[in-house]
Amino acid sequence: MDRQERLQKAIAKSGFTSRRKAEKLITDGRVKVNNEKVTELGTKVGPNDQIEVDGIPLEKEEPVYFLLYKPRGVISSVSDDRGRKVVGDLISDEIDQRLFPVGRLDYDTSGLILLTNDGEFSQKLIHPSYKINKVYVAKIKGIPSKEEINLLKKGVEHDGEYLKCVSSRILKTDFKKQKSIIELTLQEGKNRQVRRMLESLGYQVEKLKRERFGPLNLGNLNPGEYRELTPHEVKQFSDLAKKNVK
Template identity: 35%
Template sequence: MSKIRLQKFLSERGIDSRRNCAEIIKKGLITVNGVITTEPGFHVDPDDDSICFQGKHVSKTKEKKRTIALYKPRGYICSTSDKDGKTVYELIKDIPERLLPVGRLDKDSEGLLLMSNDGDLINRLTHPRYEHEKTYEVTVSGTVDNKIIDLLQSRLLIDGYRIQPAKVKFLRQIPDSNRTLLEFRLKEGRNRQIRKMCELANLNIHRLIRKKTGNVSLTGLKPGKWREINVH
């Protein structure tokens, strides 16, 4: 077999997205024939070279590409380990492939989480330049007027970074409670971005659900359940 870039090889074996594989290589976590390699562009022969990630051999054959839509319940984290055992991997034990989260949802949030072993797809859905829109429904305390909506749609300063404007819409006042349901549509997804936006607007979040990523929606899924999808 002809040689390919190490970064591409790892991505095709489901290690991570190409972008993240480059960082893994730079950190010295990959060996090729027993030698640490820190150049993502280093060329390897998938048939002849012995490639290890953190001491474990990486399969020479490509994994079957697989992508699922999971309804992540509240209280579950997106990493592989948690002292309470409540990770999203507990929900997909019957899937043999090593799937990675496409983006993140924090422990207190719920809703649509895409998971895949297709590194190119993960990169395409998470890299800011592709601007894939994500839609959330957020329940907050109190009433929300146009002034607050305008603030939420402005280029707020979060963690020293001026975010891109979000689209925020009033959906409804929730009956028999002093709460409001809002829709947020973002084309970037910084760490806990909506929570930090609401904090700047003095809004207390009671529930945060991701409803849609690109053209994939949560419709038909119940908490903890998943379905196979094709994303183009």
């Protein structure tokens, strides 16, 4: 059986980076296979080939997957040049694998975020073509009409960019305080998308939380806590991505 695969896929599976970023590493001439520089994206490698990025050999780590309840005031990154707390700081030092977040949550947004060392898995979850639902709950100033809520599904424009959600609904209203709680489901993940969509209608977001990511929710986790995904949960994501991309 042919066990060869594309070079960018092998780099992503190693946990080094995503497939898309691996493609740029290749075209930039930063990758070597068996000590030979490779710049062609169609290059295939096998399990015995030695891959180097910037002169550093890739080590094939066992893939791991974690669900983290990200608190507000934490950066969705593995490092920050301004010294702010990052999601990696919340993971135990006993975990040896080099983890990175799947997508991003804003600094002021809390909720469910996944961390892994599996770049291929990460790409499937964040690319809109795989149609993985992400459910957000926002507390806003003001009480939108049903027409405005429906407009979010049709799509709104913000700073020249077209933004839309799969579904939206009002969960709760407080007419005395003039506040509302809104639920939005997205399949894309553009920068500050939920906040920008609501701001385009004139509503300021006071709090924002991601409640669900695909089949997963936060369960009994508290902010800052995490747990490892079960093999069944990882398979659920893979099966969902395969089903949706057809």
